[in-house]
Amino acid sequence: GAGVSQSPRYKVAKRGQDVALRCDPISGHVSLFWYQQALGQGPEFLTYFQNEAQLDKSGLPSDRFFAERPEGSVSTLKIQRTQQEDSAVYLCASSLAFVTSGGAKNIQYFGAGTRLSVL
Amino acid sequence: AQSVTQPDIHITVSEGASLELRCxxxxxxxPYLFWYVQSPGQGLQLxxxxxxxxxxxxxxxxxxAEFKRSQSSFNLRKPSVHWSDAAEYFCAVGWAGTxxxxxxxxxxxxxxxL
Structure with a gap:
């Protein structure tokens, strides 16, 4: 597609409910990133994929957060047993190249995000 | 730990005035340095x-924007601001190798x- 697509745009969940957020990256982009943006804050890194391999998940806040990219394209961020502190905008980004290739190929292009509200 | 500081939370300027946002x-x-802009309900645009x-x-x-290594800064500038520039601006840093x-x-x- 022309850009990074995320769905749903808005999600309201009851506390304790499981949610799944989808990211469809730009076609051909090798790298995919998830960020969490709390209200009034800058995005914070959650996890990173190179093709189907999850190479960095150091930003996932707890073991309730799980991400996958099984075929190296679409990715899903799953949050189990949601809590109120999980309320945030979840942003997905993709880039053309492998992380270590450097330069312009590492520019990250962002989707519009999914706004999650946990009641 | 790596960190990025934007000391100005909120800036108001008149249309046509110059702008400088600090980072x-x-x-x-x-570093690799970026400025992104985010309009309400939108993603980040480079x-x-x-x-x-x-x-x-x-x-x-x-x-x-100008990178000044001696000051570890990457300030964003625009000589004449337009009303459509109203948005949230984010500075971001990545590092080669990591x-x-x-x-x-x-x-x-x-x-x-206006």
Missing amino acids: NYSYGAT LLKYFSGDTLVQGIKGFE ASKLTFGTGTRLQVT
């Missing part, structure tokens, strides 16, 4: 980037008065 980062190596070479970089919408994730500042909200 400082902490790390010793050569304004400009610095990887190497000329320290004054030009971006979209008439924005420019350049997977971006570290963002907390953002500067720009308000433009």
Whole structure:
């Protein structure tokens, strides 16, 4: 597609409910990133994929957060047993190249995000 | 730990006035530097980037930024602001060699008065 697509745009969940957020990256982009943006804050890194391999998940806040990219394209961020502190905008980004290739190929292009509200 | 500081949370300027948004980062190596803009309900749009070479970089919408290694800064400038520039601006840093994730500042909200 022309850009990074995320769905749903808005999600309201009851506390304790499981949610799944989808990211469809730009076609051909090798790298995919998830960020969490709390209200009034800058995005914070959650996890990173190179093709189907999850190479960095150091930003996932707890073991309730799980991400996958099984075929190296679409990715899903799953949050189990949601809590109120999980309320945030979840942003997905993709880039053309492998992380270590450097330069312009590492520019990250962002989707519009999914706004999650946990009641 | 790597960090990015945007000291101005909120800036108001008159349309047609000049603008400078500040960004400082902490790390010793050569950074990759970015400025993104976010309008309400939208994702992040890349304004400009610095990887190497000329320290004054030009971006979209008439924005420019200057990398000053001695000050660990990458300030964003625009000579004449338009009402449509009102948005949230984020400075972000990545690092070669570990350049997977971006570290963002907390953002500067720009308000433009007519």
